[in-house]
Amino acid sequence: MSGLATPTPGNAPRKRAGGPQFADRELVPLIGHDRVEWDMTLPGFGLRCLPSGRQTWIVFTRIKGVVRRISLGNRAVVTEHQARGAAQLLVLEAKVRRDPLARKRDALAAPICTAFADLYRRVGVLRWKPGTIKAYDSYWSTHLGPTFGRRFLDQIDEASVFEWFSGLSRKRPGAANRALDILRSMFATAEEWGTVPLHSNPCLAIKRNAGKVYRRYLTDEELARLGRSLDQLQAEYPIQVGAVRMLIYTGCRKQEILKLRWNDITGRLMTLRDSKTGPRVVELGQAARDALALIPRQPGHPCLFPSPSRRRAPITDLLPFWYKVVLPHARITPLRLHDLRHTFASHAAIEKENAAMIGKMLGHSGTDNVQRYMHLADQPALDAAELVSSLLWESLTNGPARPTKATANITAAGCHSAQ
Numbered sequence: 001m002s003g004l005a006t007p008t009p010g011n012a013p014r015k016r017a018g019g020p021q022f023a024d025r026e027l028v029p030l031i032g033h034d035r036v037e038w039d040m041t042l043p044g045f046g047l048r049c050l051p052s053g054r055q056t057w058i059v060f061t062r063i064k065g066v067v068r069r070i071s072l073g074n075r076a077v078v079t080e081h082q083a084r085g086a087a088q089l090l091v092l093e094a095k096v097r098r099d100p101l102a103r104k105r106d107a108l109a110a111p112i113c114t115a116f117a118d119l120y121r122r123v124g125v126l127r128w129k130p131g132t133i134k135a136y137d138s139y140w141s142t143h144l145g146p147t148f149g150r151r152f153l154d155q156i157d158e159a160s161v162f163e164w165f166s167g168l169s170r171k172r173p174g175a176a177n178r179a180l181d182i183l184r185s186m187f188a189t190a191e192e193w194g195t196v197p198l199h200s201n202p203c204l205a206i207k208r209n210a211g212k213v214y215r216r217y218l219t220d221e222e223l224a225r226l227g228r229s230l231d232q233l234q235a236e237y238p239i240q241v242g243a244v245r246m247l248i249y250t251g252c253r254k255q256e257i258l259k260l261r262w263n264d265i266t267g268r269l270m271t272l273r274d275s276k277t278g279p280r281v282v283e284l285g286q287a288a289r290d291a292l293a294l295i296p297r298q299p300g301h302p303c304l305f306p307s308p309s310r311r312r313a314p315i316t317d318l319l320p321f322w323y324k325v326v327l328p329h330a331r332i333t334p335l336r337l338h339d340l341r342h343t344f345a346s347h348a349a350i351e352k353e354n355a356a357m358i359g360k361m362l363g364h365s366g367t368d369n370v371q372r373y374m375h376l377a378d379q380p381a382l383d384a385a386e387l388v389s390s391l392l393w394e395s396l397t398n399g400p401a402r403p404t405k406a407t408a409n410i411t412a413a414g415c416h417s418a419q
Helices: 024-031 080-095 100-107 113-124 130-148 158-171 173-193 220-233 238-250 254-258 286-293 319-330 339-350 355-362 369-373 375-397 405-418
Strands: 035-038 045-049 055-063 066-074 269-272 280-283
Touching: 024 066, 045 080, 055 080, 066 080, 113 130, 113 173, 130 158, 130 173, 158 173, 220 238, 220 319, 238 254, 238 286, 238 319, 238 339
Parallel strands: none
Antiparallel strands: 035 045, 045 055, 055 066, 269 280
8 A cells, every 4th residue: 555654563653754643542542442554745645544444534623623534435445545535624624724624524424325226216216127116015014114214324333234145145135135236326416415424335345155057958959949839839728828939039028128119110120118117128039020920919909918807908817827837848948938048149149249238239338248148159169179189098098089179170171161
């Protein structure tokens, strides 16, 4: 750390030019048994190191003749440059006889967490989707409200959030991640509105639990069996089969497909009015247009996939048909309906489509999430590695190379190129 001196044994600071210009009797009661790394150039500025491992930027200044300690934030969140700038302003305020603690107390006159959460929700519902509102209400009433609801916002620090997050993670790691995201967003909004000071979000330094990585996709053989099964089920389940085919051929999400209306289809284009990332237009290939042609249209019904029990409403769920009818009929091991989206993206990666194009087809706002759909693109590298290891095995054993699937694939590809 630039400008910070190696701490001396004990708590007393060194007597040196540029160091803290305060007596030991004034500093020791404010430091306790904690170790402090003092800055070499800015008097009173330093890094407080707690026995727990937590490190906090602090500055000491004299206010009305009394030395006071002011915390500038956790080192994991606030950089040294940011802390030094804040310390310089506080020292300057004290020199011109302003009380920086009074301003800080005014800024920290934070509301009860429940009151702010209600305001945060009232503003949020103006742009949130119904699913987001439902999730917020559920996580607040179940996990966040009981723990933080009665505290003032400025009483919720990193230690209390970490303790809550660790306890919930042992039982429900996925729910802990989602609740942490909500709390982090709530504090970010509080900073934006000036309800709490900047750089005071207690959630920023807490890492989310590692999520489960799904790498399931349909192989070519499974796709062939699925195609035959859908053809055989077409007469009995034309609506459900049409929905599954559209999921396969477009890579869209389940609800994006099920909510489609006939007036959303215009030639080669399909308009998604309310996708996860907002309205967007999907280009339809010939296979998707052929699948649309097989869907029977009910007179006077606006939905592509109408509900059999609700008038002018789409079917609400495709999962019973998928798990109880399609998978057993096609003899496919348990496979999520969402894995059809993985299959679409993976085959796009095999065809050398770049991440930006795949993200556009999937409706992602960026390319970060696309990488988890592109695992099939690694297969050529895996085949090459298998071939090389087989050749090395031949050299080590003085025998013929072991036949492998990769050897066959690469040999066939070479013969095809030679032709």
